[in-house]
């Protein structure tokens with residue numbers, strides 16, 4: 001189990017100030033390659049904080065995080081984070097949004113177009129290649145966000161309530177869609193939600209956070225066969 005390894009991870013926000021706030025205490029969590037793990041728990045219990053740490057966007061105040069045997073101390077295209085309302089650049093076309101990470105790497109236009117075309121095909125949005133984000137529905141925009149993440153071929157997909165802004169029917173479709181994409185990609189997923197039905201629909205394993213640091217982390221195996 002080395003896709004993600006958290007050992008005794010703690011996070012105190014604004015540590016050492018009067019506003020210091022303990023969000024995580026002594027968290028142990030292992031994610032296997034290709035495993036779909038859902039972090040479930042009430043608002044404010046530190047789920048997003050843990051994703052930020054695994055993404056390398058924030059440093060833990062205690063403990064260690066590893067991903068594929070490398071210490072996590074900075075962001076990496078191997079670990080891609082998708083938010084509730086992921087911002088696409090409104091002035092770029094859909095394919096340019098998808099290829100954005102590759103432009104930063106300096107990939108030539110031929111390659112950027114090819115990678116974007118393939119990633120958009122994987123999320124069923126080939127038709128939207130040359131559209132602008134504001135021409136798409138909310139569900140389609142989240143699919144573009146997933147395509148943008150996939151374009152970087154991440155080993156770990158970190159998803160922070162990615163479907164929370166969508167209506168119930170779109171959300172159900174997006175769950176099916178995500179499972180298809182995840183199976184093809186071989187990536188591990190760490191998916192945050194406070195909806196128990198969403199957790200059960202998606203997870204290989206549900207990790208339950210409770211509201212108080214230090215009292216977490218019951219692990220419920222989910223033994224239902226996948227449809």
Ligand code: ADP
Nearest residue numbers: 013014021023042043044045046047048049050
């Ligand atoms: P969840 O995702 O489970 O709702 P969060 O990880 O967002 O929980 O928040 C856990 C705690 O950490 C909350 O009390 C929150 O206010 C605090 N927190 C989150 N992000 C920050 C931040 N950037 N600065 C200070 N406190 C934060």
Ligand code: ADP
Nearest residue numbers: 090091092093094095096113128129130131132
């Ligand atoms: P290309 O088709 O060359 O790959 P785009 O997909 O970005 O590039 O552009 C598709 C079309 O949209 C072009 O004709 C372009 O002129 C037009 N376009 C450019 N900027 C905008 C914009 N902000 N809103 C709508 N259409 C735009």
